[in-house]
Amino acid sequence: MSTLQLKDLYDGFRDPGVIRGLAKLINEEAKLLGRPINIMEVCGGHTHSIMKYGLPQLMPGNIKFIHGPGCPVCIMPKERIDHAYVLSQQDDVILVTLGDMIKVPGSKGSLQDARAKGADVRFVYSPLDAVKIALENPEKKVVFFAIGFETTAPMTVALIDTVLKRGIKNIFFHINHVTVPEVMVELIDSRDEHVDSYNNRIDAFLGPSHVSVITGAKIYEKFPKEYNRPVVVSGFEPVDVMEAILMLIRQFNEERCELEIQYKRLVSHEGNLKAQQLIEKYFEKADLFKWRGLGNIPQSGYRLKSIYEELDAEKLYADILPKEEIEDHKLCICGDILRGMANPPECTIFGTACKPSSPLGSCMVSSEGACAAYYKYGNLIS
Amino acid sequence: MCLSIPSKVVQIDKEQNVAVVDTMGVTRKAGLDLVEEGSIEVGDYVLIHIGFVMNKIDEEDAMESLKVYNEILEKLDEQEREKLVLEDDDCGNRTT
Ligand code: SF4
Ligand code: SF4
Numbered sequence: 001m002s003t004l005q006l007k008d009l010y011d012g013f014r015d016p017g018v019i020r021g022l023a024k025l026i027n028e029e030a031k032l033l034g035r036p037i038n039i040m041e042v043c044g045g046h047t048h049s050i051m052k053y054g055l056p057q058l059m060p061g062n063i064k065f066i067h068g069p070g071c072p073v074c075i076m077p078k079e080r081i082d083h084a085y086v087l088s089q090q091d092d093v094i095l096v097t098l099g100d101m102i103k104v105p106g107s108k109g110s111l112q113d114a115r116a117k118g119a120d121v122r123f124v125y126s127p128l129d130a131v132k133i134a135l136e137n138p139e140k141k142v143v144f145f146a147i148g149f150e151t152t153a154p155m156t157v158a159l160i161d162t163v164l165k166r167g168i169k170n171i172f173f174h175i176n177h178v179t180v181p182e183v184m185v186e187l188i189d190s191r192d193e194h195v196d197s198y199n200n201r202i203d204a205f206l207g208p209s210h211v212s213v214i215t216g217a218k219i220y221e222k223f224p225k226e227y228n229r230p231v232v233v234s235g236f237e238p239v240d241v242m243e244a245i246l247m248l249i250r251q252f253n254e255e256r257c258e259l260e261i262q263y264k265r266l267v268s269h270e271g272n273l274k275a276q277q278l279i280e281k282y283f284e285k286a287d288l289f290k291w292r293g294l295g296n297i298p299q300s301g302y303r304l305k306s307i308y309e310e311l312d313a314e315k316l317y318a319d320i321l322p323k324e325e326i327e328d329h330k331l332c333i334c335g336d337i338l339r340g341m342a343n344p345p346e347c348t349i350f351g352t353a354c355k356p357s358s359p360l361g362s363c364m365v366s367s368e369g370a371c372a373a374y375y376k377y378g379n380l381i382s
Numbered sequence: 383m384c385l386s387i388p389s390k391v392v393q394i395d396k397e398q399n400v401a402v403v404d405t406m407g408v409t410r411k412a413g414l415d416l417v418e419e420g421s422i423e424v425g426d427y428v429l430i431h432i433g434f435v436m437n438k439i440d441e442e443d444a445m446e447s448l449k450v451y452n453e454i455l456e457k458l459d460e461q462e463r464e465k466l467v468l469e470d471d472d473c474g475n476r477t478t
Contacts, residue, residue, distance in 0.1 A: 098432065126433025128413055155434050158415035213429070213436055265443040266429060272437055275416045 022242040023058040029249045036062040038201055039248060040187070040340060042180060043208035044071035044369065045236050051373040053238040063245065066201065066340035067370035069183055069294060070208055072148045072176075073100045074362040074369045077292040078326040080176050081106030084145045086320055087174065087313065088119035094137060096130045097145040098152070099123040104365050107326050127152075127159040134163075134171045142171045143313045150219075151210045153177040153302060154275035157282050160304075160311065172313040175303055178289055180211050181219050182300035187339055188227050201340045204248045206241065207233035209263055216271025217261050224257045235263040282308060292362040293334035329354075332361035337370050344374040351375055388427040388444035401435055403428065406448075 041047055047067045050056065056065055069075050081101075085108045088095040095111070102112045102123060115121040120140075122133060127144065134142040146156040156177065163171045188202060207220050212233045220231040230251045234244030244262040251258060261267050282305060289301030304312045314321065328334065331349050336342040344350050344363065354360040356372050363371035389403035389412070399414045401422060413434045414422060422428060422435060427444035429436045 126413070128433055152432060154416050155432055158413060158434065161415065210431060210436070265440060266437065272416060274418050278416070 018239050019053075019058070019242060022239065022246060026058075026063070026242065026246050026249060027060045029246060029253060030060040030062055032253050033062055033249065034252075036064065037203045037249065037252060038064045038066050038340060039204050039206060039245065040066040040068045040202045041206040041234075041241075042068035042070045042184060043206070043211070044074070044366065045209060046070070046206055046234065046241060047370055047373050048367065049236050049238055049241055051377040054377070055238060055241060058242075059245075063249070067337065067373070068187070068205075068340075069291065069338045070149075070180075071366050071369055072152075072178060073104055073366040075178065075291045075293065076101070076104055076147065076176060076362075077290045078106045078328075079290065079322070079324075081110070082108055082326070083174060083314070083321050084111055085109065085114050086322060087143050087145070087317060088114045088121050090141075090317075090320075092140050094120045094122060094133060094140050094142045095145060096122050096124055096133060096142055098127075098147060099125065100366065101145065101147055103359075105359065127155045128162065130159060130171055131162060131166075131168065134168055138170060140170065143174055144171060145174045145176065147176050149177070149208070149211050150179055150215045150279075151213070153279050153283065154214055154272070157275075157278045160282050160308070161278060163311070171311070172316060173304060173311050174313040175283070175301075177283070177302040178291070179285075179300055179302070180208060180215075181222070182297055183291065183294070184220075184223065185227070186294065186297045186300070188229065202229065204229055204251075205231045206244055206248075207231045207259075209234065209236050209267070212261075212263070212267045212271065214272050214275050216276075217259055217267055217269050218271070220259050224259050228257055230257045231259045233259075233261045233263050233267050235266070293328065293332075293338050295335070328362070329360040334361040334363045334371070337363050344371040345378070347371070388439050388448055389430050391422060391424050391426045391428060394422070394424060401428070403430065403435075405430070 041050060047070070050065055081104055084095060084097065085106050087093050088111065097111065103110050111121045124130060130142055130144050144159065160173065184205065205223060207217065217233050223229045223231045230248055232244040232247045234240050240262060247260055247262055283302040284305050285299045286301045286303040288296045288298055290296050291300070309315050331347070333342050333347045337344060349360065350371060354364050354371070356364055356375055359365045361371065363369040364375070366372065367376070387405055389405040391401045392404050393402035400411045401414055403410060403412055412430045416434050416436060422438060427439040427441055429439055
């Protein structure tokens, strides 16, 4: 019997020859740079890949990675998780969400804790699984706690569409979908408030992969144009990331500031129009969404349009959903980490009071969070 | 991390609007709600994300990446193969 594991499969895409070749090109090209460049990878999938393959080690001294807020699980504020928790406590409610939400602690505990205490919480692989649960439990109310960036919003919307078309009466929605460009703007803008210390923090962006499959690269157009930050939409394999970095450095050397797509095999400029139309049909932008570690960001989340309010669990259960604001642990510096101001080891409780098994801040919560990635792979780069 | 293994469409159920796909020998179903009607045909390569077909992959690109996966998969038995494909879907960050 072979003992191959998933990691061996990844290794196929980690062709050392190609990576070395790219590293050489990057190093040569970087010598021509007039100044150091900080590149933010917005997506947690990239953070994971960068740390796992030790890419920072392969970079010349003048190229630095800044880890962005790209994990929808990590950025879910405790208030929202408390909503899910409270809903799961209703006798006639089955709370359904994606497996990724399992461990994230709210102020009352995680959904896993709720389930251990007897609540009917179900983790599904696909939103459509909620249909089956609703049909099998006609006497119950199924509340779908929807999470994720632009990538998963269309799947939630496909579920809404199915529910309406099939006339299913016992599925309701608690929407927590967030959007990428607004948080990127926030990270650039917040830099400007502290001119000195924030200066030159984010020079360029690696654009998220699967978000862009849905939205198209077009959502990043304003970054090179209005904010003077080039964007290269990159795939997840280490080779993809390296190639994207090379493309960014070349832009600086050639004095271009553009939006480019490295991940051409899956990302187009326009994206998946069908998915975009579905989203537009059911969702509108909420005025504010609170991001764990970053606070309120205008227009950065979706909510159900009011014509569909009979499906909206937040309206239906408005009376019982907690409204108080909750602060994160006061020693936690996730906000600074997400803004590219600090590195995880600079947090005084990193690896001691705060670990993946007992996370205190958002960056330690999912395995793609910056603190969790440093905790797991940090020995590779220190 | 998501490998984005290309899946091949082997059957389309118009009624249910789902496709049956083959991901390196593992068969599963995926919703077609997010792609234009009629744009996906049997034989196409697609990317799947949490139970839905996200889009079509250019055949040449798909073959290119499958070549790498296949070399490794040749060394696996059925059970391990299924585990790998399902694990690929079970990414902790699959909502980005
Ligand atoms: S180590 Fe924990 S507490 Fe410190 S910044 Fe990271 S997540 Fe926050
Ligand atoms: S979120 Fe999707 S795309 Fe991102 S790493 Fe995970 S499975 Fe891959």
